[in-house]
Structure formats: structure tokens, C-alpha cells
Amino acid sequence: MTDVLINATGVRVTRSGRDLLHDVDLTVRRGEHWALLGPNGAGKSTLLAVLGATGHPTAGTVEVLGRRLGRVDVRELREHIGHVDPRHRMLSPLSVLETVLTGLTGTTDLMVRWEPTAAQVEAAEQHVADVGLTARRDARWPVLSQGERGRTLIARALMSEPQLLLLDEPATGLDVAAREHLLETVDALRHRHPELGSVMVTHHLEDLPASTSHAMLLRDGAVVARGTADEVITSSAVSHAFDFPLAILRSEGRWAARRSA
Template sequence: MIKLQDVSVIRQGRPTLDNVSFEINKGEQWAIIGPNGAGKSTMLSLFATTTLPSKGDVFIMGHKVGTIEVSKLREHMGYVTAHHQLDWPMTARDIVLTAFTNTLETPMRWVASSEQLAIANAQLEKFGLTQVADTTWRGLSQGELGRCFLARAALTKPSLLLLDEPAAGLDLAAREQVLDLISELRIEDPELTSVMITHHLEELPSTTTHAALMAHGKIVAQGSAEVILTSENLSETFGIPINVNYSHGRWSTRSGK
């Protein structure tokens, strides 16, 4: 599904990604973890085709980026981020409907068909958002907004789901709702491939299969999540003692001091 070959991204004369090679196969659920400035967001933007490499090659769903219209690739992607910047007073329903236009905001003069409205309303119900369907995004809680973006990303049954800190800023209940929904998407479609970036192991859904640890623009460890997400590896990646606990399919951390 995704392959990076000797990829570097240079910004302001400095590599935010430094000669990275990486591969993700269909059906795998990856977590990319590391401290601020490690290169996680740059990596995800390569997967989303919003950033091009300064060096090396990026392949998405078997196509080399730069040899195919990115709009064709994005038709098969879902993208969720807590950092979407919305300017217009869009409602929860409007946000979900933009899955059909593959835009962050409703295009001018675009009107949803009755069939599209029915599909969006069904998606709102599935994600527990029917009661706030006509509420503008400023009136939504962080949890409701997070579920809106997840509902939008899942609407068109993507092959690749990209998750940029989808639980960031959520309270405990809202976080667990979002993580349960992510797990349900994998259960519904075992071939769905997903990549999540986060700082916190507590934000990983139970369906996570693989993990990569990043520091200073490089991948320092990658493989099976249960093998990679250890106290030793996390302590080395973050540069401080960290104890990792794994129980009932979920991870947690605390200071190793």
C-alpha cells in the first residue's frame, strides 16, 4: 500500500525526513510514534500526497507519486486530523458530505444529491451524531468534531486511512469513543490499511498491528507492535526512562524513574 525508498524531505536547509525507507502492506494497522520534531507529520503528509520528497521515491497503492494525478489516489484515502482549519460555519452534516467532494470545505455552488444526503445521514447516525447534524462546527464538542472527521473519512470506504492524532485534546470518554470507532472500521473491513501518528501509546486502538518509532527524521525501530512498543525502545526514542504496559490489547506508559 505504501513504500518509501531512500526518501528525504528538506525544509529550510534541514532534513525533516532523512533517507527513510519504509513499507506498509494491505490490511496492516500502523502506529508512528516519536517526540515533537521527529518527522511523523512529514511522513504522514507524504502518504497523503500533500508533500513531495526532496529525494527518493514514494509509492502509494502501487503508483509512484509524480506519475499519477494525486486526485486519483486521494479517492481511495480517508484522512483524519485534529488540526483541520475550518473557516466557514459548516454543520456536522456539511463536514461529512465533503467526503464526496474530497475537499475540506463545501465547494461553491456544489449541492448534494438526495442519495448523497441519505448516505451522509446514515453515517451521522452510525457515528452517534444525528442530534448534532445541523450544529455548526463551532458548537460541537471536541469529541463530536473528532467523530465528524472520522465519519467523513470512512464514508467512501477508503482503502487507506490516515490518522493524524485523532484523539488529541479529547477527554477520556471522547477518546475511547473515537478509538472504538477506529477499531470497528478495521473489524468491518479486514483489508483496510491505516496509519496513525501520535505521541501517546494510550491513544492507540486495540487493532494496532505494527509500529514505527521515529527520532531526528529517521525510523529507529519498526515491526510488530507488541515487539516494538517496549520500555527499552520507548525510553531510547524519547530520551527518558519510560515504562510500557500492555494489557487487554491496549498500551499505557508512565515514568520509568
């Protein structure tokens, strides 16, 4: 199988007569971990929805995992994509382990009359361990901290053994320790699954894991820069995208931004 996970060309998304995205090209290969960066309203979530087969492009072609959007059963395609959305709505107070198991059915609740096999429970327990939540496996969603919820949703996304992982602002709302823990979790899973590719949306460069290999900057629905993280996450490109003078600092593989003098 080809190592191209996403091949998007000339993507335009028009809603209510307005272009939210235009002329967006993106190729994501196995082992690549993309950051999708840009100011509020730039179109990041709109693009992530298209890549996750939950939003439809108005024009352009989008191939995800070798399937062309508009020509495939999107429900079947979504089963192969791990989508970590912090706005995930929980209907019942499921435990961490139960929430992770819902990743197999792609539902927000456990399905009635559905019983996981022993092997599936074992896999769920392994993913719970991998995100550092074994001690919290029976804790219920309403009492989980924001960081624990984020890590639970990553473990949930891994249940379907996805080839592509989409992460929408996973560090938003976390304190600095919880953020660092979450980013370590993301780094570790990328290391453990070298065949995986991922796209992470974030507003803050400080929220990027060190394993970020590529980046795309969006502004007003258009691509400002796209390429390796080193090429793209520069003071001039990021300042242009955010329309604000920023100095980008890189230290021990991580990024930080501050107003430039």
C-alpha cells in the same frame, strides 16, 4: 490488486537545508493499522504528509495505492486517501451532515451548485451513525465539542470510500471519555472495513486503539524501530526513541507508558 497500500523506500525530506526525514522505509498492507510514534519534532507529521500526497519527498520512492509520487496527479490520488487532520479548517458553520458530505468533494466548504444525490446523503447518514453522531447530525461545527469534531472528520474521510486512512493525532485535546469513544469508533471501523489500512500519528501510547497492529518509532527523522506492535512498542525501543527511561505496560490490548525506575 496487490495488498500493498504504501511502499516507501529510502525517503528523505529536506527543508531549509535540514533533513527532516532520512532513510525511511515503510510498507503498509491492507488490514494493517500502523502507529507512528516519536517525540516532538521527530518527523511524524512530515512523513504523514508525504504518505497523504500533500508533501513531497526530496529523495527516495513513495508508492501510495500503486501510484508513484512524482508521476501521478496527486489530486486524483488524494481522493482515495482518507486524511483526518484535527487542524482541518472550517470556513462556514456547516452541520455535521454537511461537513461529512464535503468528504465527497474534498473541499472545506460545500461546493456552490453542487447537490449530493439521495444515495450520497444516505451514505453520509450511515457514516454519521457509525461514528455515533446521529443525534448531532444537524449541530453546527462551531458548537461541536472537540471529540464530536474528531468523529465528524472520521465520517468525512470515509465518504470517499478510502483504501487508506491517515489519522494525525486524532485524540489530542480530548477528555478521557471522548478519547475512549473516539478509539472505539476507530476500532469499530477497522473491524467493519477489513480491507482498509491505516497510519495513525500520536505522542501518547494511551491514545493507541487496541486494533493497532504495527508501529514505527521515529527519532530525529530516522527510523528507530519498525514492525509488529508487539515487537516495536517495548520499553527499550520506546525509551530509545524518546531518549527517556520509560516502562511500557500493556493491558487488555492497550498501552501505557510511565517513567521507569
